[in-house]
């Protein structure tokens with residue numbers, strides 16, 4: 001069972017501290033690597049990846065997602081830092097990412113972690129709806145980067 005976090009200022013509010021482990025994904029994790037909001041996603045606390053083929057000389061962070069009930073606890077920050085360490089471990093000194101223009105909260109997090117916007121680019125991908133139907137999602141993304 002998940003802890004219930006009460007954010008209101010009353011006598012029932014409590015802080016819960018949990019140990020967190022960041023590990024590399026294994027082949028058996030792949031079915032869970034869908035985008036935020038799906039049933040499989042909700043069974044996993046947080047995921048994120050680094051793609052080394054998008055941009056030469058840089059690691060590109062993608063698919064960063066934290067289970068909704070556990071957002072704003074620092075897990076996104078932990079994942080970004082772990083991804084940056086993996087990029088450094090490869091001998092690279094630049095991290096890149098793209099965030100949808102209307103995702104202000106995620107963008108604020110990346111700015112807080114030292115990422116700077118340098119451009120924008122359209123993107124599109126297929127999304128699965130609750131009824132299993134696939135629809136095309138077209139969007140505009142802000143490109144951000146950080147020197148490591």
Ligand SMILES: CC(C)(COP(=O)(O)OP(=O)(O)OC[C@H]1O[C@@H](n2cnc3c(N)ncnc32)[C@H](O)[C@@H]1OP(=O)(O)O)[C@@H](O)C(=O)NCCC(=O)NCCS
Nearest residue numbers: 036064065066071072073074075076077098099105106109
């Ligand atoms: C974007 C996302 C990955 C961030 O993950 P997160 O775990 O919520 O991020 P963090 O907790 O590290 O930091 C974000 C917030 O928590 C706050 N925070 C961080 N550590 C905290 C702590 N120990 N105690 C209280 N608040 C904390 C930050 O100030 C920030 O404030 P906000 O709630 O106003 O945004 C997550 O919101 C998410 O999965 N969103 C849906 C998918 C998505 O948009 N992915 C990004 C695609 S580019």
